[in-house]
Amino acid sequence: MDPATLAAWYSTAARDLPWRRTRDPWAILLSEVLLQQTQVARGLEYWSRLLVRFPTPAAMAEADLEEVMHLWQGAGYYARGRRLHDLARAVCDPEAPWGGLLPSPDTAEDVVSALQSLPGIGPYTAAAVASIAHDLPAAVVDGNVRRVVARQRASASPTDAEVQRAAARWMEAAVEAGVSPSVWNQAVMDLGATVCRPRGVRCSACPVQATCKSTLTEEGPESFPSPKPRRVTTEHLVAVVDIDEHGRPHLVQRPATGRFAGLWGPPMHDANSEEAKVAKASRTTAGHVTHLLSHRRLEVEVLLGKAALGRAPDAHPTSSLDDRVLALAMDHADL
Ligand code: SF4
Incomplete structure (x- = not known):
């Protein structure tokens, strides 16, 4: 060249x-x-x-x-x-x-x-x-x-x-x-x-x-070049969106390492975990969100419940997945 x-x-x-x-x-x-x-x-x-x-x-x-x-x-x-x-x-x-x-x-x-x-x-x-x-x-x-x-x-x-x-x-x-x-x-x-x-x-x-x-x-x-094979794995999660009487969700800060580290969002658990089972027992399902990351497909069931005290999402940095989860929950919340 x-x-x-x-x-x-x-x-x-x-x-x-x-x-x-x-x-x-x-x-x-x-x-x-x-x-x-x-x-x-x-x-x-x-x-x-x-x-x-x-x-x-x-x-x-x-x-x-x-x-x-x-x-x-x-x-x-x-x-x-x-x-x-x-x-x-x-x-x-x-x-x-x-x-x-x-x-x-x-x-x-x-x-x-x-x-x-x-x-x-x-x-x-x-x-x-x-x-x-x-x-x-x-x-x-x-x-x-x-x-x-x-x-x-x-x-x-x-x-x-x-x-x-x-x-x-x-x-x-x-x-x-x-x-x-x-x-x-x-x-x-x-x-x-x-x-x-x-x-x-x-x-x-x-x-x-x-x-x-x-x-x-x-x-x-x-x-050229021939595509590299890409393996996408699917992960099933449960997001727990509890909303207070002012329409504000309960948010937690994600750990300092790992996916969406340091950002805020509703609690999220592996769909097969004990936490997910407990959360499901007392909440309704608002719907599902599918979110694609580079090598992962996240299937998130969004649960809806009531919170004593929520936080204003605008005041906390959140990921685009959490934005979608919160938007879906808000659409179904009985406010
Ligand atoms: S393949 Fe790429 S580098 Fe080769 S001639 Fe076409 S544009 Fe140019």
């Missing part, structure tokens, strides 16, 4: 995103963390909101986790919000060498490793921040890069190590050709996101079609 050709394409075709107009590592980190599992349009909204309230790691470190989770509410994958708060506190720790900022070439010999030593930062995010904020030649590998590698080489099932090696080699070639690491990484990711798409691939608009082996195969580019 010719680096100069792809870089030239990127200079005119790059998506105009606000985090591409900054070199602030914190702003870039926020965008990367958000975009890992959130659509760009949605990510934009959350990115602006988080950055206005927390323009620096110190601003987030000083805030309560609950406030961070409130702003994160609706973005999904809540563990990310919690880890970001942990990270902000870690870089602001007076014992740490970071002085309230993310590791940079001024404070770390190996910026990528230093970033990875912080809570919630994996190889992808570390390489993205190091390259985009500091122009360091760290090759990123995400789903887009994996797809472009697989198609350029017509490789049906490249291993993670093979994709990483290919991406690193491309980065070396790009730097040798005088292309900035920041531009290179973003160009490959943009190619995967807008042209070399999983479905509806646009090879006729591709600047690097000349080197693409998948276009010469009988199966065609969209057969």
Whole structure:
């Protein structure tokens, strides 16, 4: 793949995103963390909101986790919000060498490793921040890069190590050709996101079609890479929504680790547990909610009962599953 050709394409075709107009590592980190599992349009909204309230790691470190989770509410994958708060506190720790900022070439010999030593930062995010904020030649590998590698080489099932090696080699070639690491990484990711798409691939608009082996195969580019088998397990749960005389539900805070950690919601139990049996004995069923997570399908039976004292849900961060459970219960509550 010719680096100069792809870089030239990127200079005119790059998506105009606000985090591409900054070199602030914190702003870039926020965008990367958000975009890992959130659509760009949605990510934009959350990115602006988080950055206005927390323009620096110190601003987030000083805030309560609950406030961070409130702003994160609706973005999904809540563990990310919690880890970001942990990270902000870690870089602001007076014992740490970071002085309230993310590791940079001024404070770390190996910026990528230093970033990875912080809570919630994996190889992808570390390489993205190091390259985009500091122009360091760290090759990123995400789903887009994996797809472009697989198609350029017509490789049906490249291993993670093979994709990483290919991406690193491309980065070396790009730097040798005088292309900035920041531009290179973003160009490959943009190619995967807008042209070399999983479905509806646009090879006729591709600047690097000349080197693409998948276009010469009988199966065609969209057969590469072959999909990874995905196992989805179903979990049956019971949500206990007890409502007080003012129409406010009884809410509990989820434990600090595990699913929806730190968020609030009605008590929820495994459908086969003793707690579920006891709860069912004295409540009616309002209905059922099906909720899909990445590898899990949650089937939730929503029970309705009476509470002595509830809480205002708006004042507590809740997950989208709990929002749906509460909405269903409210629709059936005899208020
Ligand atoms: S030619 Fe088609 S399949 Fe190959 S990299 Fe370009 S868009 Fe992807």
